[in-house]
Amino acid sequence: MKPHLPSTGSAYFFDTAKAATETHTLAVIVDNEPGVLARVIGLFAGRGYNIESLTVSETQHEAHVSRITIVTTGTPNVIEQIKHQLERMVPVHSVADLTVMGNALTRELAMVKVAGQGEKRVEALRLAEAFRARVIDAGTTSFIFEITGKTDKVEQFISLMVPLGLVEVARTGVAGIARGVEGMKV
């Protein structure tokens, strides 16, 4: 029996912890066919990728083409894999990494229900004006605000509403588009 070196890993050894994770926003153009969203989500679930936010809607009705915007986090290697794994799916037309393209615009919309009376009610309305949130429903004891903007602005508004009687929030998730004259390959 010869001596053997001590083991330092396994057949499934992966350097996971070393690289820092990044957040990327991906725009994915897909055929709007039954199950296409399940296919994309299934890829993320099956391969252990993160989904921070996901929005989907048909953007070209005649061509039955939808646009999915996914905010995901991972190491640069994982982000690259996610893009390749999406690209090889049969109903996927194209994938754009808006974060890499730089300067891309991202927005989300939230509807925020706040209930309260007196001082708190006035303060909520005052903050809403400062954040350019619109009042889309009002009663004597409640408001529903509509706020649009980058995720951190929406987050900040919601957190300010907590002490003022936040009741409920509905958010769309992030939609994104690159600046400039060029459109995304469909």
Next chain:
Amino acid sequence: MTGAEIVLKALADQGVEHVFGYPGGAVLPIYDEIFQQEKVKHILVRHEQGATHAAEGYARSTGKCGVVLVTSGPGATNAVTGLTDALMDSIPMVCLTGQVPTHLIGNDAFQECDTVGITRPCTKHNYLVKDVNDLARILHEAFYVATHGRPGPVVVDIPKDVQFATGKYVGPKNIEHKTYRPRVKPDQNAIRAAVDLIATAKRPLFYTGGGVINSGVTASKLLRDFVAMTNIPLTSTLMGLGAYPASGKNWLGMLGMHGTYEANMAMHDCDVMICVGARFDDRITGRLNAFSPGSKKIHVDIDPSSINKTVRVDIPVIGDVAHALEDMMRVWKSKSHALDKKALDVWWKQIDGWRAKDCLKYRANADVIMPQYAIQRLYELTRGKDVYITTEVGQHQMWAAQFFKFDEPNRWMTSGGLGTMGYGLPSAVGVQVAHPKSLVIDIAGDASVQMTMQEMSTAVQYRLPIKIFILNNQYMGMVRQWQQLLHGNRLSESYSESLPDFVKLAEAYGGVGFKAEKPAELDGKIKEMIATPHPVIFDCRVASMANCFPMIPSGKAHNEMLMGEDVPDEDVGSAVDAKGKMLV
């Protein structure tokens, strides 16, 4: 035309000659059409998993698309193993599944299951056909998707009312997917960069895989030419055996966990690695941070997601193997590149030194048949014959890969990625259907073969004279080997209690049984088996405690292999240290 007629017409127009299937309520209209036509021949299996593996063997040995037809519910769920197997090993397959009528979908109807939901992660793509007028297009598209780019399985789920409904048929002409266009021609800049890098190599190495086989016979031919032109040594994965001939002088044997010493050492020490149609699987790389540390790597693959998945490569070449090799050779010649002959000689000398270790040697025995010896004899006695080999999964599979020499592509059918026990017997059925005159042998283990043993009945029904050559050691050998090496020699549930009498079993099915217990009788029995024009089960009783070496134990690098001679039988439990045992 009814939906069922459309199915048969589409299959015939796609050139499908054989379908492997099993009838049931939700596909009866299609079976009724099968009954009334003669172009497409149906092979009735005994379990839907068998149908999928038979289609895989058929596809792998012919380069054509395998076709499966099963019913809804259990028919579809039984097919899942074979679909996953085909996805992992990139085998082109179209699987038609029956479905309950559209108005019952979602109602928990009898024999209903969410087939497209269940098979979504284990297929390349799948379809549920809701309108009979889409059926023909979807069927042709399914064949296109299954066979283009990186091949894989495609499921088409057809509700029973769609099979009865009448609709328009369209032919396969000009039908491709509306957006799916995998890249076939590689980027010429990448080709030039790859060729220039190879030209600077002092210790180059080809590492080839199943992609070469999938690309077609031309790819194997080009690979051979490239190797002959440059004298670069070559190793291959399990899936790639036969692309370069095992009798070729540049052949180093298979690499990886049970690969040869010379192949793994060459992988570790090479300075330019040319990976062609392989995917750096964990069974190949061993410990990743010690994987071929000093090499620049070129990776030719048709699937961009294979690039940089586990191993960072320097030059990715995305495209079909045959196209890439052709382009590389053309550029190589036009630039009049040549390798540094002196450095290459030194490299070959080093390789010859590793070869001299004779890593596959084993202790011969005059009283009991060593499993390695059985494969060697099987190889020698079938040499020069038109032979196809399939395997199950386990020790026998690795011994077959090590000791059976393949000189041609498409002659070796095995479950690589998924490692499906029970693959070999139905796969042999599929191969024999495609090649009725050839000698088709399933090198099997006593445990694996029982997983799909019922397909023996299929072989007998269709007079498919497959030879099931069981290396019977009365254990799940590979499980036991790991328990010996990694789990304190506690052989938990790996002993095959109450094995059937395989000879009687063969006879019960209407086949022929043989049994060999002594090395002296082996040759005679193998010759008898080859001469038997019926399905055969050959019970080859081999040394029960033999283990498969060399082996890269878990957590080790390519240059830290465990050799058979290092591990005496009585000391097998201490061959891997405590930390290694934890990490498998």
